[in-house]
Amino acid sequence: MTDFTMKKDADGVAIITWDTVGRSMNVMSQQGFLDLEALVDDALADDAIKGIVITSGKEGSFAGGMDLNAIARMKDDAGDDPARGLFDGVMGMHAILRKIERAGMDPKTNKGGKPIAAALPGTALGIGLELPLACHRIFAADNPKAKIGLPEIMVGIFPGAGGTTRLVRKLGVMAAAPLLLEGKLNDPKKAMQAGIVDEVVPVDELIDTARAWVLSKPSIVKPWDEKGYKMPGGAPYHPAGFMTFVGASAMVNGKTQGTLPAAKALLSAVYEGALVPFDTALRIEARWFTNVLMNPSSTAMIRSLFINKEALDKGANRPDVPDQKVNKVGVMGAGMMGAGIALVSAMAGMEVVLVDQKQAAADKGKAYSATYMDKGIKRGKATEAKKDETLARITATTDYDALKGCDLIIEAVFEDADVKAEVTKNVLKVVGDDCIFATNTSTLPITDLAKASDTPEQFIGIHFFSPVERMMLVEIIKGEKTGPRAVAKALDYVRQIRKTPIVVNDARFFYCNRCILPYINEGIRMVAEGVTPALIDNAARQLGFPVGPLQLVDETSIDLGAKIARATKTAMGDDYPDAAVDEVIFWMEGEGRLGRKANAGFFDYDDKGKRQGYWDGLAARYPHADTQPDLITVQHRLMFAQVLEAVRALEEGVLEDIREGDVGAVLAWGFAPWSGGPFSWLDILGAPYAAERCDELTAEFGPRFATPALLRELAKKGQSFYGRFAGVAEAA
Ligand code: NAD
Numbered sequence: 001m002t003d004f005t006m007k008k009d010a011d012g013v014a015i016i017t018w019d020t021v022g023r024s025m026n027v028m029s030q031q032g033f034l035d036l037e038a039l040v041d042d043a044l045a046d047d048a049i050k051g052i053v054i055t056s057g058k059e060g061s062f063a064g065g066m067d068l069n070a071i072a073r074m075k076d077d078a079g080d081d082p083a084r085g086l087f088d089g090v091m092g093m094h095a096i097l098r099k100i101e102r103a104g105m106d107p108k109t110n111k112g113g114k115p116i117a118a119a120l121p122g123t124a125l126g127i128g129l130e131l132p133l134a135c136h137r138i139f140a141a142d143n144p145k146a147k148i149g150l151p152e153i154m155v156g157i158f159p160g161a162g163g164t165t166r167l168v169r170k171l172g173v174m175a176a177a178p179l180l181l182e183g184k185l186n187d188p189k190k191a192m193q194a195g196i197v198d199e200v201v202p203v204d205e206l207i208d209t210a211r212a213w214v215l216s217k218p219s220i221v222k223p224w225d226e227k228g229y230k231m232p233g234g235a236p237y238h239p240a241g242f243m244t245f246v247g248a249s250a251m252v253n254g255k256t257q258g259t260l261p262a263a264k265a266l267l268s269a270v271y272e273g274a275l276v277p278f279d280t281a282l283r284i285e286a287r288w289f290t291n292v293l294m295n296p297s298s299t300a301m302i303r304s305l306f307i308n309k310e311a312l313d314k315g316a317n318r319p320d321v322p323d324q325k326v327n328k329v330g331v332m333g334a335g336m337m338g339a340g341i342a343l344v345s346a347m348a349g350m351e352v353v354l355v356d357q358k359q360a361a362a363d364k365g366k367a368y369s370a371t372y373m374d375k376g377i378k379r380g381k382a383t384e385a386k387k388d389e390t391l392a393r394i395t396a397t398t399d400y401d402a403l404k405g406c407d408l409i410i411e412a413v414f415e416d417a418d419v420k421a422e423v424t425k426n427v428l429k430v431v432g433d434d435c436i437f438a439t440n441t442s443t444l445p446i447t448d449l450a451k452a453s454d455t456p457e458q459f460i461g462i463h464f465f466s467p468v469e470r471m472m473l474v475e476i477i478k479g480e481k482t483g484p485r486a487v488a489k490a491l492d493y494v495r496q497i498r499k500t501p502i503v504v505n506d507a508r509f510f511y512c513n514r515c516i517l518p519y520i521n522e523g524i525r526m527v528a529e530g531v532t533p534a535l536i537d538n539a540a541r542q543l544g545f546p547v548g549p550l551q552l553v554d555e556t557s558i559d560l561g562a563k564i565a566r567a568t569k570t571a572m573g574d575d576y577p578d579a580a581v582d583e584v585i586f587w588m589e590g591e592g593r594l595g596r597k598a599n600a601g602f603f604d605y606d607d608k609g610k611r612q613g614y615w616d617g618l619a620a621r622y623p624h625a626d627t628q629p630d631l632i633t634v635q636h637r638l639m640f641a642q643v644l645e646a647v648r649a650l651e652e653g654v655l656e657d658i659r660e661g662d663v664g665a666v667l668a669w670g671f672a673p674w675s676g677g678p679f680s681w682l683d684i685l686g687a688p689y690a691a692e693r694c695d696e697l698t699a700e701f702g703p704r705f706a707t708p709a710l711l712r713e714l715a716k717k718g719q720s721f722y723g724r725f726a727g728v729a730e731a732a
Helices: 030-045 068-077 082-102 127-134 151-155 163-171 173-181 188-193 203-215 239-256 261-274 278-294 296-313 336-347 359-378 384-392 417-430 446-452 484-496 512-529 533-541 549-556 558-575 579-590 616-621 631-651 658-669 678-685 687-701 709-717 721-731
Strands: 004-008 013-018 051-056 061-063 116-120 123-125 137-141 199-201 328-332 351-355 394-397 408-411 436-439 459-463 473-478 500-505 603-605 611-614
Touching: 004 030, 013 030, 013 203, 030 082, 051 061, 051 203, 061 127, 068 082, 068 278, 068 296, 082 127, 082 278, 116 127, 116 203, 123 127, 127 163, 137 188, 137 203, 151 261, 151 296, 163 173, 163 261, 163 278, 173 239, 173 261, 188 199, 199 203, 239 261, 261 278, 261 296, 278 296, 296 500, 296 658, 296 678, 328 336, 328 417, 336 351, 336 359, 336 384, 351 359, 359 384, 359 394, 384 394, 408 417, 417 436, 417 446, 436 484, 446 459, 459 484, 473 484, 473 658, 484 500, 500 658, 512 533, 512 549, 512 579, 512 631, 512 658, 533 549, 533 631, 549 558, 549 603, 549 611, 558 579, 611 616, 631 658, 631 678, 631 687, 631 709, 658 678, 658 721, 678 687, 678 721, 687 709
Parallel strands: 013 051, 051 116, 061 123, 116 137, 137 199, 328 351, 328 408, 351 394, 408 436, 436 459, 473 500
Antiparallel strands: 004 013, 459 473, 603 611
């Protein structure tokens, strides 16, 4: 069976239908391209055929994109000279799409040729739009749920099957830039307004309209194949075009801090391609695309942000127990987290009981959902009906009896073990025996909290990040006695709310906070040493972190840091390693510099809460050293502080799967996305160099950088984390 089939009708129209076997959405493979080419060749050579319509056999979608697994394998399959192999493969795709675009026309006169229309029933992403862009007209069904665009940049590549070159020539650089650089997706109507698709038609008229157009003997020469073609908005050497390119380069570097190889390569492909004829531009696009595919960053990003994220979303590590879909969830505590949890649960269609101590507090928690939906309505993303539906699902109450019938409880009351224990006991008196009880604690051990329950196998941690509705990761924590049904329930719930789960074992700060804290602490430690705060935060931002460690403390608050430090010190006793950090934190706390919420922290803030420069008082207490460390040293301190914690979490069995460690790091705290995560970063460095660097950092800065035994062993054996563990995870 092939993914493409063709039917020729009596009027002389060949309908090519794309229907990838065994997938709910079409994805393109190398073989798929060859099958498509064979059908196009057949139709072009057949005198009875006047034109072609390319459509999809999947209801509501055209295609989801290239099979990224295939892209990931392309490099491995390319043999001894992978760059050459990749380039040849990409040029092969260009040749097929160019054949569709030229459709048998005379190369000199542009005469002849057969019209080829793309008819998109719905979502068309990546190659699912690059193929239509090579056709002569794009018809899209009026399907508001459909998403149309080129999101490749989100996984570390860029549209490399002609999408970059064609979209820029069709729309001009200014209009194409957000679509290419930000991966912005549009519904069909907006895609038409943006000039990406040519016509939006009712879904049941899609094929007939496309057929009628094909039979109408339309002109099919693309503007860029006509003599005298001028790029909309001007080419780079045109005054307007010149400004566009200068602005675009600045914008890309400002946004990405130069960390994303794909963004730079994309701009180069656009700029250089705009200076030359179309076919040369395609070659340039292919060279830059090859360059990106050869960069280890793109391999790591595709692996973490697409392949492994998708595997985790589908429940890669889900125990083999029957479906645990949640129908009715009880949320205990309607504060910041509880309100967000209620919102995402209700939006996913669950019945929600939101409980707080006072009715006013419960109502306030529910009002958060109303405000959120109102904002959505203003931005055209929600409707009044959707808001009413969502709010109707949430019962805000103080009455525990309302929890009857809940199959999952998520507790988000104060971070106090006694309060949590009491709530747990009271809830379990009301709910049925089957109910799974989850806590959203960020610091208290799950195993200890589970002691409040007679059924600790039904007790689990479901740790959200703030703000709940925006953060895509949820950390699921197994206590010592947590059973498989509780894990499955938590995973099924996270799937319902369309977030990405990782599952870890119980240990201090679980996985994510365990790695974030050393990052913050290393930043603060450097302040105490006299490193300038700007160097510390900028070093992190230039690694691709959304905020530097000092700014992060201001956002999360100093008193939270101080509270965590005191609790950790009490728990660890003499082993506690962070006295130098505490010196700064406790002093800041004493000075009332509690962070953004106090309008005073490492930064000064104006009356409206807008961040100004670093606070002078900091330099007065911790004078800047005359000699500042070089950027790489600061960056290595910040990076190794985190990744070594991740390695230790793996060694200790807190993490069971390096894929979760990598995906979790990027989604939870924005760990240098270009690297693909801590383990991917270590693999990019190579274990021998990483181990050597740890030795140097240990000698200079102390034992917190000591090379973990596992890293030392990989270095000795010349192994990588993914070489050693990925197969294990996949087999699990
Ligand atoms: P919060 O103070 O905003 O909200 C707690 C709510 O619980 C309050 O509305 C309070 O009235 C209510 N509450 C207290 N005792 C109760 C009881 N006996 N019965 C019913 N309701 C009760 O706190 P938050 O920031 O939403 O945090 C809640 C939990 O989530 C904590 O365990 C915290 O560690 C955890 N957490 C917080 C964050 C964060 O960024 N804030 C992130 C992850 C996890």
